[in-house]
Amino acid sequence: MTSFDFDRQITRLGSHSVKWDGLASRFGAHAVGALPMWVADMEFEAPPVVNDALRAAVEHGVHGYYGDPSDYLAAIKGWMQRRHGWSIEESWILTTAGIVNGVNLAIQAFCRPGDGVILQQPIYHPFAPAVRNNGCHVVGNLLAYRDGRYEMDLDGLANAVDAKTRMLILCSPHNPAGRVWTKAELEALANFCMERDILIVSDEIHHDLVFDGPHTVMADISPEIAAHTITFTSSSKTFNLAGGHTGNAIISDPSLRRRFQRQMERCGMMASNRFGYLMATAAYAGGDEWLDALLVYLKGNRDFIDRQVAERLPGVTSVKLDATYLSWLDFSGTGMEDAEIIRRFEHDAKVICNHGASFGPGGARFMRLNFACPRAMVEDAMDRIAGAFSDLQ
Ligand SMILES: Cc1ncc(COP(=O)(O)O)c(C=O)c1O
Structure with missing residues (x-):
């Protein structure tokens, strides 16, 4: 237990968040209501020292x-x-x-x-x-x-x-x-x-x-x-x-x-x-102490995803991340093409990730999943993804 609560779920819908409020415009109407695990920002509050500085600025006015x-x-x-x-x-x-x-x-x-x-x-x-x-x-x-x-x-x-x-x-x-x-x-x-x-x-x-x-x-x-x-x-x-x-x-x-x-x-x-x-x-x-705690939390999410992929998604590889909170999931071993992989994520699982092909050559049949979020959201996403690809098991 750290002194920073990374488990807390914060509602961002309606807060001008591109990740949450930009789903329809970026991915289409079917993405509304899905779990957004794409663009690289986090579901966590900024460090208290940052919000205190902003509060002081607002107080000054x-x-x-x-x-x-x-x-x-x-x-x-x-x-x-x-x-x-x-x-x-x-x-x-x-x-x-x-x-x-x-x-x-x-x-x-x-x-x-x-x-x-x-x-x-x-x-x-x-x-x-x-x-x-x-x-x-x-x-x-x-x-x-x-x-x-x-x-x-x-x-x-x-x-x-x-x-x-x-x-x-x-x-x-x-x-x-x-x-x-x-x-x-x-x-x-x-x-x-x-x-x-x-x-x-x-x-x-x-x-x-x-x-x-x-x-x-x-x-x-x-x-x-x-x-x-x-x-x-x-x-x-x-x-x-x-x-x-x-x-x-x-x-x-x-x-x-x-x-x-x-x-x-x-x-x-x-x-x-x-x-x-x-x-x-x-x-x-x-922000040192906050970052040190964040890294422990993110590493836990990374390792959880790696275990889930290994146990529940045969044919899928979770590339071992040295850094970043962006899992890079390789679906090439499933034999599926991008359109099918994306359809299962977005329509069946209702999880929105960045499409690998958008990262240019070499990206097709990968999905990039942002796990900088409470563990419960990662668990939910992995359940949904495993469900959408249950025929692999
Ligand atoms: C490698 C890399 N560079 C730059 C950025 C974006 O930086 P900025 O928002 O400051 O333009 C990102 C965001 O994900 C990134 O991954």
Whole structure:
């Protein structure tokens, strides 16, 4: 029993939650009333320190422009040092309107239309549109999937790149499939990129949600790699603050930082959301205990799902997650096609997950299930899914 109650079920329907209130528009009328276990936010209240900070702001009652970010920057610096052993300078931190915004800005700042951007697929779905919307093309390279585990395929990558390949968007830990990349894997990838002058955009938004690590910060491996890397982190996944749309671009190299900042200026991004700053400051300064308790709870959910899949869903593999609260369920062993798998989830089980195919090549016949919710909701979902696939047994 922890002092934080992750078992408490909180009604979110009617609270402008995309996960609950966006079901019909995203999945169709049949999804109304189903269990939403898709988009990556949690069913839990934010840490008390965050809600206290918001309450104090509401009590004060004036919500004008934010200024003097010294405690905010110090909180981020302290967190990176404490939780990741990563020594950063406050001057390296730029604030974006979330990480998808930051990744788009990075493409705009460092690529020209016609350039190639590497994605190791299957991968977080908004990256490919970010590349294409900015006039670039995806240089896709499948992760190797062997015995239920993903590996990078640098040989495949060597064949995929050309002189126009300008950038790699790394997802570390990887979403989907929750893979924590080892230091050796990251180093090999970084060397590959540096040899070809390919800029590394390292999205480490899931770096605090690690069960089996350690997580290695790409830019912390060596000064040479840091000079070639833009790192994105955020309090949003870690502390369930995604609606705040506030992220960190951490760039140690002055010329890369200046270029990124120039692009922010061109977009008029001179200041960010007051509430985002307040929430991030409170979370990074005082959210350690809450996060430690959360990780224990999430690990329990992860292990429960793995057991349930093994016992009740023959032919289905739950990919062993090192990190993230997003189960990656492989239905390829059932012999079913996507349409049938999705029909059984959404119409029979009434459980809404992200469709694997939306993560690009390599994603078909997988479902991504968000288990950052009370255990009772996970139990309900697993009963429903096992019922919808009972003919497998
Ligand atoms: C890898 C990855 N990057 C970025 C995001 C979204 O970040 P933001 O909401 O700050 O744009 C997510 C959300 O799930 C994610 O998984």
